[in-house]
Amino acid sequence: MFSRRAFRLLSPLLLSLPACASSSASTPPNSPAQAEAPPPDVPFPWEARSSTAAGIETPAAASPPVLIRNATLWLATGKTIPRGSILLRDGKIAQVAEGDISPPEGARIVDAAGKFVTPGIIDTHSHLGVYPMPGTIAHLDGNEASSPVTPDVQTVDGFWPQDPAVERAVAGGVTTLQILPGSANLIGGRAVTLKLRPALSPRQMHFPGAPDGLKMACGENPKRTYGNARHAAPGTRMGNLAMQRKAFLDAKKHEDDWQRYRTTEANRLREDQKKRAAYEAEVESRKKQQAQCHDDPYLSSCAEWQKSWEKPLEPPKPSDPGAAPARDPAKETLIGAMRGSVLVHVHCYRADDMLAMLALADEVGFRVRSFHHALEAYKIRDILVQKNVSVSTWADWWGFKMEAYDGIPENIALLQESGALPIVHTDSPEGIQRMNQEASKALASGRRAGMPLTDEEAIRWLTYNPAWALGIEKRVGTLEFGKDADVVLWDRHPFSVYASAEEVWIDGATVYQKGKKRPPWSDFELGQDTGRPTTLLPGGAP
Amino acid sequence: MTNPRSVRNTFVSSLFVLTTVLAATEAFAQPRPTPAPAPAKAAEPAAAAPLAIVGGRVHTGTGEVLEDATILLEKGLVQKIGKGLAVPAGVTTIDAKGAIVTPGFVDAFTSIGLVEVSLEDSTHDDDRGGKDPIRAAFRASDGYNPASTVVGITRAEGVTSAGVVPLGGLFSGQSAWADLDGDTRESALAQGPLALHVHLDGSLDGDRGGPAAALLLAREVFDDARTFQKNRAAWERNQSRPFAASRLDLEAIGDALAGRVPVVFHVDRASDILAAVALAKEFGLRPVIAGGAEAWKIAPRLAESKIPVIVNPLEPGPTTFDTLGTRDDNAALLHAAGVPVVITTADTHNARKLRQVAGNAVRAGLPHAAAIAAITSAPAQALGLGAKYGTLAPGKVANLVVWSGDPLEIASRPLAVVIRGKKVDLANRQSALFTRYRKLPITR
Numbered sequence: 001m002f003s004r005r006a007f008r009l010l011s012p013l014l015l016s017l018p019a020c021a022s023s024s025a026s027t028p029p030n031s032p033a034q035a036e037a038p039p040p041d042v043p044f045p046w047e048a049r050s051s052t053a054a055g056i057e058t059p060a061a062a063s064p065p066v067l068i069r070n071a072t073l074w075l076a077t078g079k080t081i082p083r084g085s086i087l088l089r090d091g092k093i094a095q096v097a098e099g100d101i102s103p104p105e106g107a108r109i110v111d112a113a114g115k116f117v118t119p120g121i122i123d124t125h126s127h128l129g130v131y132p133m134p135g136t137i138a139h140l141d142g143n144e145a146s147s148p149v150t151p152d153v154q155t156v157d158g159f160w161p162q163d164p165a166v167e168r169a170v171a172g173g174v175t176t177l178q179i180l181p182g183s184a185n186l187i188g189g190r191a192v193t194l195k196l197r198p199a200l201s202p203r204q205m206h207f208p209g210a211p212d213g214l215k216m217a218c219g220e221n222p223k224r225t226y227g228n229a230r231h232a233a234p235g236t237r238m239g240n241l242a243m244q245r246k247a248f249l250d251a252k253k254h255e256d257d258w259q260r261y262r263t264t265e266a267n268r269l270r271e272d273q274k275k276r277a278a279y280e281a282e283v284e285s286r287k288k289q290q291a292q293c294h295d296d297p298y299l300s301s302c303a304e305w306q307k308s309w310e311k312p313l314e315p316p317k318p319s320d321p322g323a324a325p326a327r328d329p330a331k332e333t334l335i336g337a338m339r340g341s342v343l344v345h346v347h348c349y350r351a352d353d354m355l356a357m358l359a360l361a362d363e364v365g366f367r368v369r370s371f372h373h374a375l376e377a378y379k380i381r382d383i384l385v386q387k388n389v390s391v392s393t394w395a396d397w398w399g400f401k402m403e404a405y406d407g408i409p410e411n412i413a414l415l416q417e418s419g420a421l422p423i424v425h426t427d428s429p430e431g432i433q434r435m436n437q438e439a440s441k442a443l444a445s446g447r448r449a450g451m452p453l454t455d456e457e458a459i460r461w462l463t464y465n466p467a468w469a470l471g472i473e474k475r476v477g478t479l480e481f482g483k484d485a486d487v488v489l490w491d492r493h494p495f496s497v498y499a500s501a502e503e504v505w506i507d508g509a510t511v512y513q514k515g516k517k518r519p520p521w522s523d524f525e526l527g528q529d530t531g532r533p534t535t536l537l538p539g540g541a542p
Numbered sequence: 543m544t545n546p547r548s549v550r551n552t553f554v555s556s557l558f559v560l561t562t563v564l565a566a567t568e569a570f571a572q573p574r575p576t577p578a579p580a581p582a583k584a585a586e587p588a589a590a591a592p593l594a595i596v597g598g599r600v601h602t603g604t605g606e607v608l609e610d611a612t613i614l615l616e617k618g619l620v621q622k623i624g625k626g627l628a629v630p631a632g633v634t635t636i637d638a639k640g641a642i643v644t645p646g647f648v649d650a651f652t653s654i655g656l657v658e659v660s661l662e663d664s665t666h667d668d669d670r671g672g673k674d675p676i677r678a679a680f681r682a683s684d685g686y687n688p689a690s691t692v693v694g695i696t697r698a699e700g701v702t703s704a705g706v707v708p709l710g711g712l713f714s715g716q717s718a719w720a721d722l723d724g725d726t727r728e729s730a731l732a733q734g735p736l737a738l739h740v741h742l743d744g745s746l747d748g749d750r751g752g753p754a755a756a757l758l759l760a761r762e763v764f765d766d767a768r769t770f771q772k773n774r775a776a777w778e779r780n781q782s783r784p785f786a787a788s789r790l791d792l793e794a795i796g797d798a799l800a801g802r803v804p805v806v807f808h809v810d811r812a813s814d815i816l817a818a819v820a821l822a823k824e825f826g827l828r829p830v831i832a833g834g835a836e837a838w839k840i841a842p843r844l845a846e847s848k849i850p851v852i853v854n855p856l857e858p859g860p861t862t863f864d865t866l867g868t869r870d871d872n873a874a875l876l877h878a879a880g881v882p883v884v885i886t887t888a889d890t891h892n893a894r895k896l897r898q899v900a901g902n903a904v905r906a907g908l909p910h911a912a913a914i915a916a917i918t919s920a921p922a923q924a925l926g927l928g929a930k931y932g933t934l935a936p937g938k939v940a941n942l943v944v945w946s947g948d949p950l951e952i953a954s955r956p957l958a959v960v961i962r963g964k965k966v967d968l969a970n971r972q973s974a975l976f977t978r979y980r981k982l983p984i985t986r
Binding site: 133134135136164165168220224378379381382396397398399400401402405406407408409410414418428429430433434437440441444447448449495496497498499500525528529 | 658659660661662691692695839856857858859860861862863865866867890891892894895898901902904905950951952953955972973975976979980982983
């Protein structure tokens with residue numbers, strides 16, 4: 001489909017020119033124009049970019065190659081290399097090997113004997129930057145709670161890149177996260193996927209090529225925000241689903257309007273093309289006739305032809321374009337969700353709420369990429385496997401509201417056992433600082449309950465599985481040749497409570513080094529009497 | 543009236559009217575009621591059958607470690623502890639060979655038994671409510687629900703006791719010490735009141751205008767309580783000036799002024815901690831600092847007076863302007879300076895994370911033994927129950943846990959949990975859910 005895609009990208013340009021001129025210009029000589037002209041296409045206007053954040057990504061500064069030696073490599077492919085080496089070069093993983101790799105010219109060599117290397121951790125559910133530290137009224141930018149359906153808002157427009165929590169998350173080995181709108185709204189808006197480096201705008205941090213997410217919410221929060229607090233809709237779960245259904249059906253109508261417009265426009269352009277082709281054929285034919293009559297003035301047809309030459313021959317005027325439907329970014333987001341270019345992430349706790357959402361998805365035509373929180377996912381894990389829906393959840397949170405009352409610490413383990421795609425997420429500036437421990441707890445709970453889970457499975461809850469949920473699994477999530485060099489070096493077994501990230505690389509550039517004194521990333525912390533993490537005392541681990 | 547909250551408010555207010563009427567009737571019939579006595583001063587431990595824990599590596603909670611030790615429990619108390627003790631015939635034995643034994647862990651700052659579901663007001667008993675910020679007489683022990691599902695879920699992770707702490711207002715009320723077993727308040731609560739809780743931490747709480755206003759009011763109330771205590775007779779004759787707090791509040795504060803209970807000041811900013819310490823000195827209180835995000839900055843001052851600090855080592859960073867100085871190694875720095883450190887989750891449903899929280903303090907530099915002490919002996923001592931709780935020694939309440947490995951390490955798990963000398967069931971509502979959904983489709 002490359003050609004079609006290329007054409008779509010070009011077509012806004014084509015549209016601005018008279019269709020006739022372009023079609024003949026691109027037609028090879030000696031071939032009849034009408035047979036070869038590409039069919040006129042009118043693109044959907046919202047298809048230009050994979051993410052609304054795309055455009056000014058700032059790549060990491062070039063850094064010399066890094067060779068990490070003698071490490072235990074958790075590849076997150078299901079494989080562990082007990083004593084291996086990994087080479088980071090030009091922002092990518094250049095080589096992963098058992099044993100040693102000979103260091104390239106100018107490489108920095110890190111001896112990691114007794115230490116562990118994993119892919120950078122990915123959090124599918126974060127509100128860093130939109131609910132930043134310190135908590136101030138001025139910086140509450142995560143819930144556009146002025147209406148329960150706001151698919152047009154984008155966290156990339158609310159994210160404060162100076163949030164001190166960003167640097168602290170990196171210190172926990174997190175390299176990528178998805179910034180979601182909050183769950184006050186039934187449809188909260190677009191989420192953005194970022195690489196965690198210091199920047200002046202989330203657009204500079206945007207994960208190149210990562211699709212946008214769409215945040216939706218089931219259950220209590222929208223009811224509480226609107227029904228309970230304001231006596232506005234939705235006030236019930238019934239209202240939740242009704243309003244979500246309506247939003248998608250409205251978006252579908254919008255897509256149909258655009259589809260109709262596209263068809264009308266394509267027909268119009270085709271008609272114009274035909275007229276132009278007829279005109280050109282007539283011009284061509286007269287030229288031929290004139291040439292023939294010039295060569296042989298006594299040709300019998302010439303008299304007849306001459307009469308037709310007297311008929312005026314004007315190039316056809318391009319017809320007037322039809323009126324395009326108004327752009328509607330809210331509906332366009334939902335259309336993206338239905339067409340799969342925007343990945344759907346649904347905050348949903350209860351089993352019945354998740355099944356209701358899956359029924360809605362089938363009814364109106366979208367797919368849920370990941371249920372978030374999903375404390376009752378274990379009750380419907382067979383269905384989640386069958387529907388290929390991933391589950392982003394915590395290790396052990398529960399009880400903070402009714403829909404969180406049935407959370408159990410074996411949720412992730414049961415999902416793993418049944419072949420689902422569990423993901424450790426945080427939704428928390430605290431949890432994000434030690435996601436390795438959260439995975440470790442979920443693993444320990446599963447093992448305690450008798451499930452023979454492996455470290456190799458558990459590391460994927462932090463890396464490959466979330467990468468899949470965010471649509472970036474071809475770029476990150478495992479230690480494999482050619483992937484982005486987003487890598488964490490741990491000072492000991494990553495599932496120990498005493499483990500710390502010793503160094504973190506993003507695109508092959510160091511973004512964190514334990515114990516290294518340096519100014520804070522955040523301008524906010526600059527010159528404040530804060531206690532940024534610098535270890536003053538030797539660790540007390542036994 | 544479809545809104546459950548308004549239904550509940552109607553219900554509550556009609557109850558309120560009813561009790562007011564009853565109280566008024568009573569007032570005519572009888573002399574003014576005296577305050578109800580505090581429940582179960584130091585509850586008699588339940589008469590548990592003797593139990594022996596044999597062969598474990600025992601952390602006594604004082605920093606001491608005994609290899610291959612035997613612990614004999616009787617009548618809910620530790621009877622003897624040592625190497626090679628003979629186990630009397632017929633005594634039930636827990637084999638702890640190769641395992642680690644610690645005192646039961648204590649989370650000093652929770653709402654266990656007071657809050658069942660955080661966002662459901664109808665399940666809350668942690669906050670007296672109302673506009674009046676002076677709620678010193680409010681007792682957590684009156685609301686504690688020993689049947690809460692949180693109790694069983696928390697003790698399954700080796701937490702055997704919890705500080706059950708009221709919230710809200712400036713003087714939030716009096717906490718209780720709950721052992722996470724027992725089916726009545728009397729059998730679960732060790733002492734009430736445990737401590738008086740004063741919230742100086744300036745938040746976005748509409749009740750107060752920040753620490754300055756909080757200190758002003760706190761000082762006035764302590765002063766009134768002192769005057770009230772000294773001139774009770776004058777008050778009874780209605781010859782006192784008006785006080786800033788009610789009689790019951792002033793009486794409750796009397797326990798703190800007399801040094802019978804500590805006063806836990808919830809405060810984070812370094813300058814505010816010092817203000818709380820000064821206030822405590824002015825009124826002769828036994829201060830404990832809870833929160834203490836910036837306590838490390840003034841560690842020597844706190845060490846001088848041996849003022850305990852209850853910290854949550856997982857504070858994620860500068861979450862408010864009062865906690866700009868938050869740092870991972872707060873506990874380590876305080877300990878190194880000689881401050882008694884207590885570690886808490888400051889949570890309820892997540893109180894079971896206590897050992898992970900302590901493990902993170904170790905990760906940030908706190909010595910391992912100090913971390914164990916910070917969730918055993920230190921909270922007991924800070925809250926005035928050091929004589930009964932927090933260590934494994936003869937005469938102490940027999941709360942202990944047998945662990946599969948380093949108790950602070952995530953992969954370890956409790957093999958046995960003993961509360962008041964009784965091995966308790968580790969099954970709970972969550973394990974019941976797990977069992978039901980172990981195989982799909984479920985059968986019921």
